[in-house]
Amino acid sequence: MFDSLKKKLAGLFKKESKDDENLNINDKVNENISNKSENQESLFIKRDEFDERVQEILIESDVSFESAERIVEMLKNREKKLSRKISYDDIKSNLRSVLYDVLSQAKSDLDLLNVDKKPYVILFIGINGTGKTTTIGKIASYLKNNNKKVVIAAGDTFRAGAIEQISIIGEKTGTEVIKHDFGSDPASVAYDAIEHARARRIDYVLIDSAGRMQTNKNLLSEMKKIKRVARPDLTLLVLDGMIGNDAIEQAKTFMNEINFDGVVLTKLDTDARGGAVISVAMEIKKPIMFVGVGQGLNDIMRFDPDWYLDKIFSS
Incomplete structure (x- = not known):
């Protein structure tokens, strides 16, 4: 690393x-x-x-x-x-x-395990290939390991295998997945998941969304609709830590079009260069909430500057 x-x-x-x-x-x-x-x-x-x-x-x-x-x-x-x-x-x-x-400056003060609102709704956005769906599984596992109740909304209704993929993640983490048919309105999936959580006193709703290029205006409009309907308490942009400065360009476009509250940097376990962490911290002006540090569902951690510096300065 x-x-x-x-x-x-x-x-x-x-x-x-x-x-x-x-x-x-x-x-x-x-x-x-x-x-x-x-x-x-x-x-x-x-x-x-x-x-x-x-x-x-x-x-x-x-x-x-x-x-x-x-x-x-x-x-x-x-x-x-x-x-x-x-x-x-x-x-x-x-x-x-x-x-x-x-x-x-990029370390978050938010303790996700101690939020007052129930259900606490988290929307995940990002382009294809960043590890967004896997990240949802990791955060679901993180929350459940801390005795929290979680439900996942299968909001990626545009990709044929996406609903199946998030369903498998749900099975692996023991998390219920709310899903509709392929091609259905993703905003309605998010709405149903939130209502399901309210009725059953579930702590967290994690909303998956279709991965999309940040330049695709139609899909960005669909994402805005999901956000209007779901009114998430936290919107997280998932970025691939291996793509360097391209991650900054992605983040800037999403910021202008949708806005988000924090970043999850994935694939740091396979990132040899490591500079994306510094660029995101300096240029995005949003906290790095979590970092992905491995392939397993438990391989996620809250971002800690000392952890990063120990990695690059150790002998």
Whole structure:
């Protein structure tokens, strides 16, 4: 997970030398402490060179150009009082601190397990292939594992196999699925699921929807209708964490056309670059509610900046 970004960042914290290019910076620092008179200069790096390399690494790792520029500017502002040459320990600490400031703004304060309203209605939107239906299953499992009652609305009535797929998810999680025939009005499915939940004192309604390209105006209009009818308490945009800056463009279009309250980033377990997390945090201005970290129905977690930073800065 995030191996490419992790390796590139690790390269920043190594002493580059002809005789030992691959020695980890932590080991090199320890070596220098014992040989201060010979190797004191290797503890430092020119700040301008470091800032330039940070920006390159971020862009190479799917962080948007604008976000990478802003991160480097934040880093420079933090280091203004330092000398032209700074220690590796300083730059590593400062970079992590800057990224934490960025990511902490995307951490949600909402505790989904402790909401007052019943039923609490969640609408899931996004294009095909993001893992939206699987994400619904994961969140259903998350809620049920915490002793909550859940019902799923099979709102994707446009795709032939979608109703069957969400029904299988329901069976696996032990969750009832409200469904109509293929081609029926998805807004009516959402309405029936909500009324079903009200009558039976069910805690949560999770509404699936047809995956659609964010440029398809007709389908976006249908989504607006679902939202008007269901009046969800929370609308979550499901984004594929592997598609990099395309995720930002998707999010911006959905924001303009439908609006949403938070993001679920999927497939992070297979994402080597890892920069999409940073771009989403900086540019979307909506909380990252959950991240998908595996293939199983329990492989979902609330987004935690420290978890992400531990992944990319671990040795």
